[in-house]
Amino acid sequence: MAVRINENxxxxxxxxxxxxxxxxxxxxxxxxxHARVISLGIGDxxxxxxRAVIESLHQAVDEMGRVETFKGYGxxxxxxxxxxxxxxxxYRSRGIELEEDEVFISDGSKCDTGxxxxxxxxxxxxAVTDPVYPVYVDTxxxxxxxxxxxxxxxxxxxxxxxxNAENNFIPELPxxxxxxxxxxxxxxxxxxxxxxxxxxxxxxxARENKSIILYDAAYEAYIREEDxxxxxxxxxxxxxxxxxxxxxxxxxxxxxTRCAYTVVPKKVMGYTQRGEAVPLNRLWNRRQxxxxxxxxxxVQRGAAAIYxxxxxxxxRELIDYYMANAAIIRQxxxxxxxxxxxxxxxxxxxxxIPEGMDSWTFFDKLLNEAHVVGTxxxxxxxxxxxxxxxxxxxSREDTREAIERLKAMKNFC
Amino acid sequence: MAVRINENxxxxxxxxxxxxxxxxxxxxxxxxxHARVISLGIGDxxxxxxRAVIESLHQAVDEMGRVETFKGYGxxxxxxxxxxxxxxxxYRSRGIELEEDEVFISDGSKCDTGxxxxxxxxxxxxAVTDPVYPVYVDTxxxxxxxxxxxxxxxxxxxxxxxxNAENNFIPELPxxxxxxxxxxxxxxxxxxxxxxxxxxxxxxxARENKSIILYDAAYEAYIREEDxxxxxxxxxxxxxxxxxxxxxxxxxxxxxTRCAYTVVPKKVMGYTQRGEAVPLNRLWNRRQxxxxxxxxxxVQRGAAAIYxxxxxxxxRELIDYYMANAAIIRQxxxxxxxxxxxxxxxxxxxxxIPEGMDSWTFFDKLLNEAHVVGTxxxxxxxxxxxxxxxxxxxSREDTREAIERLKAMKNFC
Numbered sequence: 001m002a003v004r005i006n007e008n009x010x011x012x013x014x015x016x017x018x019x020x021x022x023x024x025x026x027x028x029x030x031x032x033x034h035a036r037v038i039s040l041g042i043g044d045x046x047x048x049x050x051r052a053v054i055e056s057l058h059q060a061v062d063e064m065g066r067v068e069t070f071k072g073y074g075x076x077x078x079x080x081x082x083x084x085x086x087x088x089x090x091y092r093s094r095g096i097e098l099e100e101d102e103v104f105i106s107d108g109s110k111c112d113t114g115x116x117x118x119x120x121x122x123x124x125x126x127a128v129t130d131p132v133y134p135v136y137v138d139t140x141x142x143x144x145x146x147x148x149x150x151x152x153x154x155x156x157x158x159x160x161x162x163x164n165a166e167n168n169f170i171p172e173l174p175x176x177x178x179x180x181x182x183x184x185x186x187x188x189x190x191x192x193x194x195x196x197x198x199x200x201x202x203x204x205x206a207r208e209n210k211s212i213i214l215y216d217a218a219y220e221a222y223i224r225e226e227d228x229x230x231x232x233x234x235x236x237x238x239x240x241x242x243x244x245x246x247x248x249x250x251x252x253x254x255x256x257t258r259c260a261y262t263v264v265p266k267k268v269m270g271y272t273q274r275g276e277a278v279p280l281n282r283l284w285n286r287r288q289x290x291x292x293x294x295x296x297x298x299v300q301r302g303a304a305a306i307y308x309x310x311x312x313x314x315x316r317e318l319i320d321y322y323m324a325n326a327a328i329i330r331q332x333x334x335x336x337x338x339x340x341x342x343x344x345x346x347x348x349x350x351x352x353i354p355e356g357m358d359s360w361t362f363f364d365k366l367l368n369e370a371h372v373v374g375t376x377x378x379x380x381x382x383x384x385x386x387x388x389x390x391x392x393x394x395s396r397e398d399t400r401e402a403i404e405r406l407k408a409m410k411n412f413c
Numbered sequence: 414m415a416v417r418i419n420e421n422x423x424x425x426x427x428x429x430x431x432x433x434x435x436x437x438x439x440x441x442x443x444x445x446x447h448a449r450v451i452s453l454g455i456g457d458x459x460x461x462x463x464r465a466v467i468e469s470l471h472q473a474v475d476e477m478g479r480v481e482t483f484k485g486y487g488x489x490x491x492x493x494x495x496x497x498x499x500x501x502x503x504y505r506s507r508g509i510e511l512e513e514d515e516v517f518i519s520d521g522s523k524c525d526t527g528x529x530x531x532x533x534x535x536x537x538x539x540a541v542t543d544p545v546y547p548v549y550v551d552t553x554x555x556x557x558x559x560x561x562x563x564x565x566x567x568x569x570x571x572x573x574x575x576x577n578a579e580n581n582f583i584p585e586l587p588x589x590x591x592x593x594x595x596x597x598x599x600x601x602x603x604x605x606x607x608x609x610x611x612x613x614x615x616x617x618x619a620r621e622n623k624s625i626i627l628y629d630a631a632y633e634a635y636i637r638e639e640d641x642x643x644x645x646x647x648x649x650x651x652x653x654x655x656x657x658x659x660x661x662x663x664x665x666x667x668x669x670t671r672c673a674y675t676v677v678p679k680k681v682m683g684y685t686q687r688g689e690a691v692p693l694n695r696l697w698n699r700r701q702x703x704x705x706x707x708x709x710x711x712v713q714r715g716a717a718a719i720y721x722x723x724x725x726x727x728x729r730e731l732i733d734y735y736m737a738n739a740a741i742i743r744q745x746x747x748x749x750x751x752x753x754x755x756x757x758x759x760x761x762x763x764x765x766i767p768e769g770m771d772s773w774t775f776f777d778k779l780l781n782e783a784h785v786v787g788t789x790x791x792x793x794x795x796x797x798x799x800x801x802x803x804x805x806x807x808s809r810e811d812t813r814e815a816i817e818r819l820k821a822m823k824n825f826c
Contacts, residue, residue, distance in 0.1 A: 002623030003592040004534030005683035005691050009699060019702060044485035054478040057711065058471060064670065065467040067808075071669040072457035107520055107671075107706070114704035118555065121417030138703045142531065179416040210415030256484040256710040257477065258520075270418035278418050286422060289432060290551045291527035293520070297669045298470065299709050395480075 008144045011155075017134050017379040018042050021363075028367050038402045040329070040390040041373035043188065043348070045253045047321060047395075049302070050314035053252060056305035060298040071297040076289045078105025078261070082300045085307035086261060090246065096233045102265050102281060104288055105303075107258040107295050109218045109247040114139040115291075116214055116243060116262070117180070119283040120270060124179035129171050130160040131189055131380030131387070133216070136182040153382045162383040163190060165352060169341065170198055173205050181206065183232075184216035186223060189380045189389040190350040191326075191342015193228045199235050206241035210271060212280070213242040218260075221251040221319055223345045239265040243280065250347065250393075252306045252315050259295055259303040322347050325399040326392035332403035333390075347392040350377070362388050370405040421557045424568075430547050430792040431455050434776075441780050451815045453742070453803040454786035456601065456761065458666045460734060460808075462715070463727030466665060469718035473711040484710040489702045491518025491674070495713045498720035499674060503633075503659065509646045515678050515694060517701055518716075520671040520708050522631045522660040527552040528704075529627055529656060529675070530593070532696040533683065537592035542584050543573040544602055544793030544800070546629070549595040566795045575796040576603060578765060582754065583611055586618050594619065596645075597629035599636060602793045602802040603763040604739075604755015606641045612648050619654035623684060625693070626655040631673075634664040634732055636758045652678040656693065663760065663806075665719045665728050672708055672716040735760050738812040739805035745816035746803075760805040763790070775801050783818040 014020070021041055029037060049057075063069035077083075083103045091098050106112050114135050117126075126140050137158065140146045147157030154160055159178050161171035169192040183202060185194045206213050215232040223230055232242045244263040248254035264284045269277040305311045326343040333340045339352035353362045359376035366372045366388075377387030394402065427433070434454055442450060462470075476482035490496075496516045504511050519525050527548050530539075539553050550571065553559045560570030567573055572591050574584035582605040596615060598607045619626050628645040636643055645655045657676040661667035677697045682690040718724045739756040746753045752765035766775045772789035779785045779801075790800030807815065 001590055001592075002684035002688070003625045004537055005685060005693070005696060006532050006534055007685055009532065009696050010685070010691075012699065042486065046480070046483065046485065048480050048483045049477045051478070054474060057474040057477070061467060061470040061474060064462045064470070065464070067459070067461050070459065070461045070666075072459065072666075073455065073668045107709075110706045111704060119419050119422065121419055124417055135703060142700070142703070177414055179414075212416045253483075253485075255486045255706075258706065258709045271415035272418060272420055272423070275415070278423075280418070283418060283422050286425065287555070290548060290555070291524060293523045293668075293671065296520075296671045296709055296712055298711065 006142065008142050011146070011148060012138055012141050013149065017375070020379070021373065021375065024364070024367065025373055035371045037367070037371045037373060038394065038398045038405070039373040040394055040399070040402055041375050043250070043391050043393060044255050045250065045393045047253055047318055049253050049257065050306065050311060050318060052305040052308055052311035052314055053302045057298055057302040060301035064298060074294045074297055074300070076292055076294045077101065077285065078103070078295060079297070079300050082304045085304055089307045091231065091233070094230060094234060096231055098263060099266065101285070102263055104262045104264065104284060105295050105300060106260050106262060106292070108249065109216065109245045109260040110135055112245050112260060112262045113214065113216055115287065116284070117143055117145065119280060119287055120180060125157065125159060125177065127159040127161055127174055127178035127181045128381070129163050129183065129187070130382060131163065131377060131384030132182065133184055133188050134380065136214075153378070160381065160383070163192070164383055165339065165341070170194065173201060177209055179211050180214060181211055182214045182216070184218070185229070186219040186346035187342070188219065189348055189375065189377070189384065191344070191346035191348035192350070193223070193225070193345045195227050196229050196235065199229055199232060203232070203235045203238045203241060207237050211241065212268065212270065213238070214245070215242050216245045218245060218247040219250055219346050220246060221315070222323065222347055224323070225345055228345055240267045240269070243268060248303050248306070251319070252303070253318060254303070257299055257302060259299050321396070322392045325394060325396060328399050328403060329390050329392060332407065336407060343392065349390045349392065351388050351390065353377070353386050353388050359385055359388055366406070369409050370402070372402045372405055419555065421555050424559070424561060425551060425554050426562065430788070433792070434786065434788065437777070437780065438786055448784045450780070450784045450786060451807065451811045451818070452786040453807055453812070453815055454788050456663070456804045456806060457668050458663065458806045460666055460731055462666050462670065463719065463724060463731060465718040465721055465724035465727055466715045470711055470715040473714035477711060487707045487710055487713070489705055489707045490514065490698065491516070491708060492710070492713050495717045498717055502720045504644065504646070507643060507647060509644060511676060512679065514698070515676055517675045517677065517697060518708050518713060519673050519675060519705070521662065522629065522658045522673040523548055525658050525673060525675045526627065526629055528700065529697070530556055530558065532693060532700055533593060538570065538572060538590065540572040540574060540587055540591035540594045541794070542576050542596065542600070543795060544576065544790055544797030545595065546597055546601050547793065549627075566791070573794065573796070576605070577796055578752065578754070583607065586614060590622055592624050593627060594624055595627045595629070597631070598642070599632040599759035600755070601632065602761055602788065602790070602797065604757070604759035604761035605763070606636065606638070606758045608640050609642050609648065612642050612645060616645070616648045616651045616654060620650050624654065625681065625683065626651070627658070628655050629658045631658060631660040632663055632759050633659060634728070635736065635760055637736070638758055641758055653680045653682070656681060661716050661719070664732070665716070666731060667716070670712055670715060672712050734809070735805045738807060738809060741812050741816060742803050742805060745820065749820060756805065762803045762805065764801050764803065766790070766799050766801050772798055772801055779819070782822050783815070785815045785818055
């Protein structure tokens with residue numbers, strides 16, 4: 001007899017995608033200490049926090065230094081001052097009404113999209129688009145919902161919804177019944193979006209089948225085109241079937257500062273074995289109050305500053321900066337003859353790798369020959385094989401130089 | 414067919430203890446809008462952050478505002494600059510050597526002690542002291558390890574280790590085999606400690622039975638007496654069987670700032686069904702890299718500042734302040750004739766309620782008659798019935814006034 005581990009962990013792939021990239025880059029740098037590596041790989045921002053955020057953070061730090069204004073534990077769900085502004089700026093402005101206790105502030109969408117599966121039963125069937133952000137899959141593997149990894153790189157209890165150039169990255173409704181559907185739009189990694197008419201199909205499917213949609217809108221702030229929904233709640237009936245995740249990471253440069261939020265409308269239901277409906281809002285609230293202690297007061301104050309006239313302006317400038325990078329990458333790749341997707345409503349550019357090369361080979365080639373780091377498509381799922389992700393989060397100079405270096409590589413094929 | 418919830422959540426008690434306290438206090442305040450309620454209930458600090466921390470936070474905020482020093486994603490496990498100092502100040506100083514990848518920075522011990530069970534098998538038998546910090550039990554209920562709640566307020570698959578005045582709050586080794594043992598010393602809620610000789614019994618038990626000890630040392634900084642272990646790793650062999658949790662919350666006033674850490678030595682093993690040993694360090698690393706994105710850079714910089722000469726001095730002053738409160742509470746209660754425990758190596762005072770009164774009745778009585786909030790012992794488990802927790806985290810003035818108000822209440826029995 002001995003204490004047992006959660007053996008589902010042994011079913012995970014070797015390592016988290018970005019850890020593997022980090023390992024290869026570190027090895028390259030060791031071999032080439034003088035090479036200047038440009039990373040357009042991991043989706044991490046590089047511009048400083050907006051001025052309004054910095055000022056608000058300083059004020060909050062000062063509050064923590066005085067007994068009169070010091071803050072201890074805050075509400076696990078987040079402070080009202082932030083929740084009210086989120087509702088007003090991110091939802092009411094688009095005609096969506098939310099109650100304050102339907103919004104949960106957290107320290108990141110990775111945590112929230114990773115933890116949300118805890119409130120669901122172990123036997124649910126999970127559907128993910130393919131390619132997909134690895135966290136959705138890995139956290140379900142850990143929970144025992146994924147089954148075993150087969151030779152094609154798929155888990156045998158997960159339903160994969162291929163998204164590729166052939167279907168213009170629009171997933172088809174699954175043939176079999178699924179319970180938990182992860183959708184991310186604007187999409188990571190492909191940078192593509194779903195028009196309202198397509199998103200409506202999913203909401204209708206979920207209502208009909210009593211399924212749940214886990215809607216990751218972390219890149220919402222990058223949407224430029226009309227008819228691209230900013231929130232799933234723009235679709236009629238979505239409040240009955242969808243949980244939405246949003247983040248300050250890419251909106252306001254918070255990847256190292258840590259703040260995000262999750263919307264769980266009170267109408268969204270899950271069901272017991274006996275068929276009783278249970279509000280997921282209640283379960284998530286219980287999960288968060290039991291296992292989480294709220295986001296740093298200082299950080300929440302910083303996040304709140306983006307919801308001011310100044311803050312909004314500065315956030316728009318930040319996003320414009322990255323989207324100008326995206327245009328440079330898109331344009332450069334098109335000039336080089338690549339088939340290119342995304343980069344219009346998202347900071348991600350998804351390119352088709354020349355025939356006959358796999359995506360880790362392409363990764364190594366770019367790293368070794370151009371000293372440019374991207375992300376191999378297959379790291380996001382089997383249907384990502386043959387594709388490669390570049391991100392618009394570098395500096396303007398690095399982005400330009402990376403594209404110049406790629407252009408200087410002659411032998412792509 | 415419908416998406417299923419995790420029905421283990423329905424086995425939880427009505428609400429998280431402190432949420433229930435909050436509810437009763439809010440109701441009281443509504444009925445008595447002019448009453449000045451003093452809370453010695455929830456274990457939340459009230460003194461401002463130390464000056465060294467404030468300065469370090471300001472510097473870090475400024476770094477985030479400049480492109481040259483901006484920080485995006487950090488290591489999920491935390492920054493080296495903080496980990497190195499933790500090892501040096503909190504462990505090496507006591508003769509304990511740790512490697513850097515054995516320390517994981519997090520946003521709170523509540524999160525860590527709540528999440529740690531994820532890496533363990535669902536069939537393990539959990540042992541907790543009784544009374545106990547509710548998070549250990551509730552997170553195992555959610556994971557399906559606890560069984561069902563019986564009439565005595567116990568879950569039928571959890572092994573409870575009673576701690577009460579009769580055994581001087583020293584738990585006995587369990588008669589049956591247990592796999593996961595939660596120990597918290599200095600103890601929340603009782604404020605009591607375990608001498609080295611007693612802790613050694615647990616380490617020996619765990620080594621003999623291939624069990625794991627989850628050792629919560631969040632209140633380590635409050636230890637004043639000799640022979641009280643500061644870390645479980647002071648006990649020989651503990652690195653093979655123990656995971657230790659520490660927090661900046663009570664050490665440096667970080668309850669609203671959020672930083673903690675967990676030590677998972679590489680020698681600590683869990684086992685597969687087939688008996689293979691798997692390092693828990695690897696599993697926890699995978700859990701954290703998959704579901705967590707690190708603590709705010711700003712906050713980690715703030716935490717690092719306590720490991721300086723100035724910072725150490727300021728933290729000692731902070732703890733001295735609270736421990737002077739503890740002495741006032743202890744002394745006051747003793748003068749009133751209560752049997753009192755804790756408050757010597759911990760900021761918690763655990764008092765025996767007069768015979769014939771239950772702990773929620775005592776809670777309501779204190780709230781209604783003295784406008785003082787404490788925590789009913791039964792909220793921490795069945796063996797907590799008949800006891801009541803007061804905390805030393807108030808201001809000096811409030812602490813003194815609370816004791817005066819209690820003294821003014823004549824009819825305790």
